[in-house]
Amino acid sequence: MFNSELELVSHHLCPYVQRAVITLLEKDIPHQRTYIDLSNKPDWFRQVSPLGKVPLLKVDHEVLFESAVICEYLDEITPGSLHPADSLMKAKHRAWIEFGSSILNTIAGFYNATTADAFEQKRLDLVDKFTWIEHHWQGELYFAGDEFSLVDAVYGPIFRYFDVLDTIADFQVFAITPHVRNWRQALRSRPSIQQAVSEDYPQQLRTFFTQRNSYLSRLLFLNIA
Ligand SMILES: N[C@@H](CCC(=O)N[C@@H](CS)C(=O)NCC(=O)O)C(=O)O
Structure with a gap:
């Protein structure tokens, strides 16, 4: 089905990150999670995050931002859907x-x-x-x-x-x-x-x-x- 490597850049308390994690768990999608300190953002994060916010989803060498976009992407690449068809x-x-x-x-x-x-x-x-x-x-x-x-x-x-x-x-x-x-x-x-x-x-x-x-x-x- 789906062969890309997924890494969710996360923060322990962020409710927007949780949306993505819940979608990953609901759709049983293998992934890695990397947690960052938002009060001391790492340079690598600043370089790939246009808004400086989590969540980010790394998909091989691409980077997605915005939780709603990430959740819809995760939903679309896996069987079934967490969105209505209509x-x-x-x-x-x-x-x-x-x-x-x-x-x-x-x-x-x-x-x-x-x-x-x-x-x-x-x-x-x-x-x-x-x-x-x-x-x-x-x-x-x-x-x-x-x-x-x-x-x-x-x-x-x-x-x-x-x-x-x-x-x-x-x-x-x-x-x-x-x-x-x-x-x-x-x-x-x-x-x-x-x-x-x-x-x-x-x-x-x-x-x-x-x-x-x-x-x-x-x-x-x-x-x-
Ligand atoms: N609209 C964004 C909001 C994400 C967001 O606000 N994330 C917060 C943490 S919960 C953040 O990264 N804040 C860091 C900052 O604004 O510097 C989404 O839906 O992904």
Whole structure:
């Protein structure tokens, strides 16, 4: 079927990298992973990464960037598909994947907010975004029914943030979104999603949060004290 050597240039906490790892695992694709320090990017990485971001996928001597592109490529080179065949449905899935990226930006705003007001505003933005999904939910176990899709590969890493955030406080982000809560639970049980990060991911993410010098860092400090 497919003879190229694949290497995913990665970072332990990156949710965009996780999308690619989940796709690799779902499609059972042999690959290597190389982890880099994003606060001290190696020269070889700067030379091949146009945006200076992970994930990158090296395919023999070619380099792909942008997680959505990488996931679609991995999906296309292997049997079966994690995208719908119908063009309109495929476009819809891509749109909700893009929405997932905007949720990730809001999550970053949430853990970086420096004041209680800014933090609360980001919390409300998250509630609002998940409420959009709730109102448009047509899925069952997964986004497209019983079949796992690339949309699920995007939201698994999003929900994973809240597994750690839930240990700090109850931020009530999913209080009014029962379908989203069930979806979160289904994705948490999926082996590819569980295996997309290392066992010490929760501790690494907590450490990352404490280093933000943000409102959440202070909550975490109080939580530990
Ligand atoms: N749109 C990109 C976003 C990737 C991204 O933001 N990666 C972050 C880590 S999670 C990164 O590499 N940041 C390094 C930097 O911006 O310097 C994608 O979907 O691949």
